[in-house]
Amino acid sequence: MADKTIKVPENVPGPYYVDNECIACELCVDTAPAHFKMINDGQPHAYVFKQPENDQEKDACDDAMGACPVDAIGDDG
Numbered sequence: 001m002a003d004k005t006i007k008v009p010e011n012v013p014g015p016y017y018v019d020n021e022c023i024a025c026e027l028c029v030d031t032a033p034a035h036f037k038m039i040n041d042g043q044p045h046a047y048v049f050k051q052p053e054n055d056q057e058k059d060a061c062d063d064a065m066g067a068c069p070v071d072a073i074g075d076d077g
């Protein structure tokens with residue numbers, strides 16, 4: 001389960017986030033490219049660059065959360 005106390009700093013404010021357990025597999029970016037991006041400075045990891053604004057976008061973020069192999073994506077909404 002993702003932990004909001006260890007969010008990566010690049011996440012934009014809002015319910016969805018990536019925490020620092022991310023192993024940079026890029027599955028979330030493949031699943032929801034309108035919401036997740038990789039950053040390759042220092043330790044590579046994903047982050048949320050755009051929060052969902054409708055049910056379709058929430059579904060995409062939920063799919064990414066389900067795809068994450070290490071449960072590094074959280075929904076604090």
Ligand code: SF4
Nearest residue numbers: 022023025026028068
């Ligand atoms: S799916 Fe999970 S582990 Fe893979 S890049 Fe995204 S947040 Fe990181």
